[in-house]
Amino acid sequence: MEKICVKDISKSFGNKTVFYHLNLTINSGEIRCIMAPSGAGKTTLLRILMGLEDIDSGSISGQKGKRFSAVFQEERLCEYMTAIENIRLVTPCLSVKTVWQELDRLGLKDCANQIVSELSGGMRRRVSILRALLAEYDILCLDEPFKGLDNTCKEQVLEYVKQRTTGKTVLFVTHDEEEVLQLGAKKIMLSDMDTGVCQLC
Amino acid sequence: MRQSIEKREIRLWAVLFWLIIWQLASMWIDRDILLVSPIKVLFRLCQLVCAAAFWKTIFFTLSRIALGFLLAVLVGSVLAGLSSRYRLIYELTAPLMLTVKSVPVASFIILALIWFSSRNLSILISFLMVLPIIYTNVFGGIRSVDKALLEMAEVFRIPWRRVVRFIYLPQIMPFFNSACSVSLGLAWKAGVAAEVIGIPKGSIGERLQQAKVYLDTPDLFAWTLVIVVMSLVFEKLILVLVRICATWCVSVGGKRT
Numbered sequence: 522m523e524k525i526c527v528k529d530i531s532k533s534f535g536n537k538t539v540f541y542h543l544n545l546t547i548n549s550g551e552i553r554c555i556m557a558p559s560g561a562g563k564t565t566l567l568r569i570l571m572g573l574e575d576i577d578s579g580s581i582s583g584q585k586g587k588r589f590s591a592v593f594q595e596e597r598l599c600e601y602m603t604a605i606e607n608i609r610l611v612t613p614c615l616s617v618k619t620v621w622q623e624l625d626r627l628g629l630k631d632c633a634n635q636i637v638s639e640l641s642g643g644m645r646r647r648v649s650i651l652r653a654l655l656a657e658y659d660i661l662c663l664d665e666p667f668k669g670l671d672n673t674c675k676e677q678v679l680e681y682v683k684q685r686t687t688g689k690t691v692l693f694v695t696h697d698e699e700e701v702l703q704l705g706a707k708k709i710m711l712s713d714m715d716t717g718v719c720q721l722c
Numbered sequence: 723m724r725q726s727i728e729k730r731e732i733r734l735w736a737v738l739f740w741l742i743i744w745q746l747a748s749m750w751i752d753r754d755i756l757l758v759s760p761i762k763v764l765f766r767l768c769q770l771v772c773a774a775a776f777w778k779t780i781f782f783t784l785s786r787i788a789l790g791f792l793l794a795v796l797v798g799s800v801l802a803g804l805s806s807r808y809r810l811i812y813e814l815t816a817p818l819m820l821t822v823k824s825v826p827v828a829s830f831i832i833l834a835l836i837w838f839s840s841r842n843l844s845i846l847i848s849f850l851m852v853l854p855i856i857y858t859n860v861f862g863g864i865r866s867v868d869k870a871l872l873e874m875a876e877v878f879r880i881p882w883r884r885v886v887r888f889i890y891l892p893q894i895m896p897f898f899n900s901a902c903s904v905s906l907g908l909a910w911k912a913g914v915a916a917e918v919i920g921i922p923k924g925s926i927g928e929r930l931q932q933a934k935v936y937l938d939t940p941d942l943f944a945w946t947l948v949i950v951v952m953s954l955v956f957e958k959l960i961l962v963l964v965r966i967c968a969t970w971c972v973s974v975g976g977k978r979t
Contacts (some may be wrong), residue, residue: 571877589877597874601892606973610888611878656878 523583524548525570525660525690530579532565539565542579545709552691554701557711563694564594566711567662570692590658592666596649600638604629604648607637611656623651627681628674642669650678654685661686663693667700679703758939766940767947783844783926784952787913790848791906791960797849798856799898805857806864815857823854831916840920844927847916848909855905856898863897864890887971895968902960910953 525547532539539562547553555563568574570581571589590611598607608620624633627647632640637648646669653661666682667675683704693706701708741760748759770776805812827847834846867890875885917927926945933942 573873573876588879591874591877593870593874595870597870599871599888599892602888610884611880613884662877
């Protein structure tokens with residue numbers, strides 16, 4: 522698969538410059554972890570790559586026509602649907618049994634048929650992670666996916682994510698170095714935003 | 723506690739209380755022409771029900787009001803969908819809806835009588851009364867759909883048919899439900915009022931008009947009761963259909979607990 526090349530992209534929201542001539546390359550089949558302080562534009566970068574935000578200048582190649590899958594900062598689940606229904610909404614080809622088995626692997630067997638608005642924050646998080654992992658995709662974007670999970674649960678989910686993303690192109694936003702190590706991801710540091718020099722480190 | 727109050731808004735004892743008050747008031751006035759007793763109304767209603775003409779009259783009015791209502795639901799929903807998608811259609815529709823909302827129903831009735839025959843007057847009038855309510859509510863529902871879910875659908879490339887069914891419809895349904903609930907009663911009131919003015923042959927409006935001419939208060943009350951019951955039954959039926967539709971919208975697969 523073609524690599525993703527981000528060339529000299531700039532992005533501002535009003536007077537606030539988020540990126541100024543940002544360059545980075547993401548090779549196919551690798552897990553890249555984007556790290557930066559809060560407000561530095563990690564989520565914006567993911568949104569740009571997914572086609573949810575326009576750039577002010579620059580160019581991006583290699584992502585056109587690719588299928589994306591994502592875990593957003595918020596769960597973005599349909600509150601009126603069950604866990605299984607939420608997952609099958611994006612993967613209608615998967616049987617209920619298969620989805621149920623995968624939910625079981627993340628400890629969600631008992632709440633598979635429960636409306637997600639009745640689930641705890643951690644359960645909802647796991648459902649949204651599973652939805653992203655079960656969807657058919659070429660590039661997976663994970664925006665602080667383990668936020669709100671307790672340590673035991675996080676270990677279990679990290680292991681599951683690692684198994685399912687082997688050989689896949691993954692862009693992963695986090696503040697936690699431990700998560701980067703466990704997933705074996707390569708780091709991208711977004712830095713020097715104010716000086717207008719933002720490069721892949 | 724709150725749920726139990728909501729579920730039993732109308733208590734039988736309260737209905738009986740007001741029926742007794744009505745009976746006592748009619749006994750005190752003692753003139754049927756001014757206030758007929760509920761027992762006499764019930765008796766008259768029983769007489770009416772036994773006649774084939776009663777059911778024909780009901781069918782005449784019900785079919786027209788229902789048709790007007792359903793047409794308004796269809797046109798209002800489609801217009802709301804198009805207005806939310808195309809600004810030009812929204813701008814074109816806005817003054818129309820404002821006019822329909824503001825013009826008194828009597829003006830529409832008289833104008834319609836000048837233009838057309840009175841036979842299908844109640845279709846047009848119930849349509850005009852329901853249209854802006856459905857349009858406004860469905861449009862509001864579409865505008866309030868969670869943008870984050872739409873982005874999610876965009877990223878996962880969920881086909882638009884599934885987006886409409888599983889994301890738009892479930893979120894619009896509460897708006898649509900309340901619009902139907904409000905407009906159903908209005909469709910009946912305005913539809914029958916149109917028939918009373920236009921007096922189409924074989925309609926409930928004609929029967930009410932006759933009751934007025936002959937000062938037949940028992941008939942007037944009996945037909946009014948029929949209208950209330952039909953309006954309630956029609957409303958319940960439509961709301962059950964809306965609920966079934968809402969359940970269908972979210973059933974992607976798998977059972978629920």
